[in-house]
Amino acid sequence: MSKPVCLADFEVHFLQSLDRIARDYFTSGANQEQTARDNVEAFKRYRLRPRMLRDVSNVNMKTTIMGNEIDFPIGIAPTAIQKMAHPEGGVATARGNCNHKGLRWFQLYVFRNKQTTMNLIQRVEQAGYKALVVTVDQPVVGKRLADDRNKYSIPSHLKLVNVNTDGLRSVHNPLDTQQSTESVVHQYTHTLMDSKLTWDTITWVKSFTKLPVIAKGILTGEDAKLAVQHGVDGIIVSNHGGRQLDGVLATSDVLGEIVEAVEGRVEVYLDGGVRQGTDVLKALALGAKAVFIGRPVLWGLAYQGQTGVEEVLRMVKEEFKLAMALSGCAKLSDIQPSLLAYDRKYYCKL
């Protein structure tokens, strides 16, 4: 394979090199995958209105998230079981991120056992993480047909290192015939996770940590307002890569509504469907402070481990810089809503 020139090239390699079960696990969205596809497609419906003859000889992509400076507004979204993509797994990804001076935030699933959750948060604080990201869209696990067909289970040589799974003999085994249409991911989640996740959970988490708490998975203006009321420090607009409830809107299509709802009181980020530099530009024009990329990082990881992750980040960063220059934006605050037109099939009035 020749050297990738765009993120999609990494995907081609990824699809060709992984075994079916791992590929299916990472690739699939819930049910008919309408939302998983639409995350990507939706960005194309936002069209650009670039400005000319501004001095873009120096493009500055610096910004802050939760008060910490970053070099460019693109982070890595959490994805599970990365060792299925590359033997070095999440460690290689983390190292790739560090070389780009990325911050570390911790994605927290809230466990049934409160003490487990509290211990985990303490370790996270001691390890110097800068924020807690609470995933709010997974009270139960979505239905992914490919995993159900594959009777997916976590490969036997892999271990969930942050939780005690001793009581979960079946984590590594397909479910028995009785329940064979549900993958082991469901069972694991059902057994360990707190399906009674409510706004009180957020209040509870905030009560014993000083880290900023970010709600990941908000998809409506109504919930964004509730998040602000419950003291959430930031919102990641996310539909879990289309892996939870199929048919929800693409994240870029709800971002505007959520930015409007929070009225600037908390930072809003986005993940889902970011595949090139102009997608980042569009998300920021819609009001995101930064975006996170998930699957493309896995593609880079599968391609060349840490180096591949770095290359993916470098490429999307360079594309974003080029997109800024060609749209007349020398700094992030130049990226305004007027940069966009929306395809409601189609744009102009006559």
Place this chain on the structure above:
Amino acid sequence: MSKPVCLADFEVHFLQSLDRIARDYFTSGANQEQTARDNVEAFKRYRLRPRMLRDVSNVNMKTTIMGNEIDFPIGIAPTAIQKMAHPEGGVATARGNCNHKGLRWFQLYVFRNKQTTMNLIQRVEQAGYKALVVTVDQPVVGKRLADDRNKYSIPSHLKLVNVNTDGLRSVHNPLDTQQSTESVVHQYTHTLMDSKLTWDTITWVKSFTKLPVIAKGILTGEDAKLAVQHGVDGIIVSNHGGRQLDGVLATSDVLGEIVEAVEGRVEVYLDGGVRQGTDVLKALALGAKAVFIGRPVLWGLAYQGQTGVEEVLRMVKEEFKLAMALSGCAKLSDIQPSLLAYDRKYYCKL
């Protein structure tokens, strides 16, 4: 074939296992089948706006229809000549339904011979049925090209058990050459059924039964208002699976108009295009009290008789439950119109 993980898997089996004539009979819509396809497609245009951090650890799907409690708001739509799908035919379907504690409603075609109709209704009442469903969209039979090509006739070993067909020699035979572009279904309907079906027919039926009368096949707000005025107890929004007049709107696209027109005075149900749990969720968010599924039940019947029917019902029920949980709905009354956005290519304003 591996175990089905979604309703579409049953369809694949169905299309592969039935002979062409039976498959065509069940599958085909009228003319170019625009409506038959659009029933399914239309649900995809409704997109979900799920709510987070609500307690969905217990999801309750119970409701009542016509005053009788059911465990979940999904019933079986009437389909004819089910023995072409499985030797046990409608009996297996009925048994599958009973195991899910389904109610029995009787679908009534009004015959030319009034006494025939009256006798039938009496038997229905004595048999403990809970409602009469009067099909209002078939004054004549739609044109289904595949049946016309196949010169479709009811297989000779099958019998219409509820009506006396002694005078109808040709029920089992293709029409003669003279009329060869019309299938025997047309002739049968034309001969037995009352093509002079009017609102007076509804009044007449209501005058000698105490059962609730439900009009199946209403597609406009205007007719929904007339239905209420004529004492109809419920409305099934249906276009006969797209088998009557091709080009009518998808049922989900007229549901909202009809719910609005009846102003809560009668219950409104929907059939047509329901293929997964989120479709049920969307129909209820648009105001349906329950939905009915037709072709997927036939797929289950063809797959494994009564067991297949039960499996189809179980699957769509589980999917619906999951969709409720993932959209933050713990009970049916939590399913509100604000759960939906509509794709008018596309959603948001800019």
Place this chain on the structure above:
Amino acid sequence: MSKPVCLADFEVHFLQSLDRIARDYFTSGANQEQTARDNVEAFKRYRLRPRMLRDVSNVNMKTTIMGNEIDFPIGIAPTAIQKMAHPEGGVATARGNCNHKGLRWFQLYVFRNKQTTMNLIQRVEQAGYKALVVTVDQPVVGKRLADDRNKYSIPSHLKLVNVNTDGLRSVHNPLDTQQSTESVVHQYTHTLMDSKLTWDTITWVKSFTKLPVIAKGILTGEDAKLAVQHGVDGIIVSNHGGRQLDGVLATSDVLGEIVEAVEGRVEVYLDGGVRQGTDVLKALALGAKAVFIGRPVLWGLAYQGQTGVEEVLRMVKEEFKLAMALSGCAKLSDIQPSLLAYDRKYYCKL
């Protein structure tokens, strides 16, 4: 080939049985054929809102056009050189029409030579025709790529019987190399026809005939108003089957605008894209008094001559009757605009 069950079946036979040059001549639209295709597609964007429980046991399709009664509101559009489709050509078509009690209208191209035109009109009047149809959309001939590629010329054994073509040696021959990208149809038209066609031409025609004059080819409300002002008796909304200016709107998409513009002062008809009974229903719901079908008649002619033409007319008539019954219309005046919804991708508000 088995017996056709819809008009499209005749088309399949037509495409398979004619030689390429004739097939291309009849089939092609101008340039990229956007309008030719859209005439057909546009009808699908109009969706039906059928009414139930009306007495449709007797469906009456009778109406009048220009004061003369016809059995059903479907006529035959003019098409040229029909002998390329069947040896009996236009005579077979005319006989097929007569068996359906169709009226005869004469399509008039206005010639450079005024006397030629006047003589022709006199013959038409004497032959008992009921109206003159003046084609207004062909000051020059459109560019049809297939004809240009084929260097199309009228086959040498065929003769233009209504005009003296003695001076036109090249009617039967491909153009010489010099002009090889233009077909002989262009040259013929350019030589014989009056390219200086204006509203004065209409006034001139009306000044010496008592026959009603119908303008065929009006596509805007503005021109419809002018037509009324210039004493035109009727309008055929037509884009010449998409054969003149590619990119003009489909006829069904401008019909409403034209019906509104004439405010009932003249009758409005439509041709273009009618392929099934529901298309007729939709055109009438949009305000057309009758529709004309062109290519499908040629398909019938190619299939079985006069018998084929009759069969095409019979089929579309029966489909229209069925569409009326299934939408609750017992007579033509029951066909109202409220029967339609329009797909502006898509229908309902939310």
Place this chain on the structure above:
Amino acid sequence: MSKPVCLADFEVHFLQSLDRIARDYFTSGANQEQTARDNVEAFKRYRLRPRMLRDVSNVNMKTTIMGNEIDFPIGIAPTAIQKMAHPEGGVATARGNCNHKGLRWFQLYVFRNKQTTMNLIQRVEQAGYKALVVTVDQPVVGKRLADDRNKYSIPSHLKLVNVNTDGLRSVHNPLDTQQSTESVVHQYTHTLMDSKLTWDTITWVKSFTKLPVIAKGILTGEDAKLAVQHGVDGIIVSNHGGRQLDGVLATSDVLGEIVEAVEGRVEVYLDGGVRQGTDVLKALALGAKAVFIGRPVLWGLAYQGQTGVEEVLRMVKEEFKLAMALSGCAKLSDIQPSLLAYDRKYYCKL
């Protein structure tokens, strides 16, 4: 290959006859090529409302641009390195243009070295050019994946004749591995061109030339107003053939906004996506004074050098003339906005 009958026929020849690297260079748009495709597609969304019965026996296409008369409102857009399409390159194109009595305008890239730019403008003035076209949309070069894959470099036997490239050893060589995802076009532009292009640059250019200055690459009404304020004499609405920032709107979709913004104070032209006579008609109806065609001229050039260029111009001119006649326009001022409808999927209200 048989004689082309439409511009697309030249493209077929072009795609078959050029080597991959040259074909890719000319054909490709930026990134996913959404804009490059949409330039062509967008014209199809504008639909025509032709007027009938106007005297179009003489169609006059004459107009003026920047005060100079031209025979028809279609010019040639600048494209680079034409010798890759035909050995005679841009000279053949220029000669083809002259035979059609085209004017000569000079496309100016502003160089880092001011003196280089000034010398070039002086030569241009002395050579009798009628206008300076300043390209404003290329502060840096867009990312074209095919060129990156091909590691595109200008062929070694070709020379950039208007600039001194002595210091640029690598113009003819692929970049070294270190930078291998960027083509030499980027490097060349980066090295020679002024990436600090601002409105002051326009003021500076205007300060020492009497030629009209035309800004090529304006895509918003906001920038069009700024152009007028900075004394620009004309605007070419262009997105560089979709080769700079992918995702910008099609030029025909922003033309209306720009025409409105300038309020008649400067002439507005368009390039991008013009592929047939009706596209020219539509652009003029939207307010363009003339259009420019780029890739089709290259197709003609590759087909037969100067003769091919002439043939392309002749063909689109003839198609435009036909489109005028068939829409009832005898002169350019007859082409009005009311000639258009816009497909916002779709047109009419109901």
